[in-house]
Amino acid sequence: MTARAAGSSAPPALDVRGVTVRFAGLTALDGVSLTVAPGSVHALIGPNGAGKSTCFNVLSGLCRPTAGTVRLGDAELTRLAPHRIAALGVARTFQNIVTTEGTVADNLMLGRHALSRAGFTAGALRLPRAVREQRAHLAAAREIAELTGLAPHFDTPVALLSYGDRKRVELARALCLEPRVLLLDEPVAGMNAAERARTAEVVGDVRARLGLSVLLVEHDMGLVMRLADQVTVLDFGRVIAHGTPDEIRRDPEVLRAYLGTGAPAEEDTA
């Protein structure tokens, strides 16, 4: 795999400082700070409406914060356009988007598009440089397919895959950007127990093999507790707790925040 994905050097820390987002009178995020340590899995949890998706939207450039900063190492990400944030090594998946078009290979090659250097004209004319580059991208896409368990389906139309596999195509497509930080928005939402367990395994493998950092939004507490090194808890746009999964499980503020929406009980992802 190419240099950035090989994990030869640890990714820089993703540092979120005092981020506030207001939507016409509603404060969706209120001075949120958290740091995703290099190479760690960091979970962002909280009841419905707590601000998790808004936080992801700020980190990926879809939403401009009213105040605060986001940095990846020395690079300032605050208010950059989404494609510039992706180019700096932050890739994301979306909660509700599940691919239905093209083959697995087509989708992964779309993920490689941002890394193409040869340009459209050179590609269309099949100039040698463009052909070589295309071959290298295809090889990288195959490696990602292997890592995410999609290799047997590489040439299969995604419409024919199970829901769990289709959601993993999204994860694989984000990985094709060779990110240093991966933002996973509810990667197991809607999956059955077997699919959730498989995805948890894939995320663990991805982190171990590629050495990237993962920020994870997920309602499945079993998955969070199993994968996360650190957990930040949001409630009504504010950070109410931060710690290891064990500390979070016992935190009275967290238990209080979840009362009425169901305590953060662990679902079975084993």
Ligand SMILES: Nc1ncnc2c1ncn2[C@@H]1O[C@H](COP(=O)(O)OP(=O)(O)OP(=O)(O)O)[C@@H](O)[C@H]1O
């Ligand atoms: N574009 C928007 N305009 C106005 N309000 C918004 C907008 N996006 C989010 N909100 C509000 O901001 C708050 C935080 O929403 P957000 O979607 O970030 O929460 P969440 O923690 O991701 O919730 P869930 O777990 O249900 O996905 C909610 O009150 C929501 O209604």
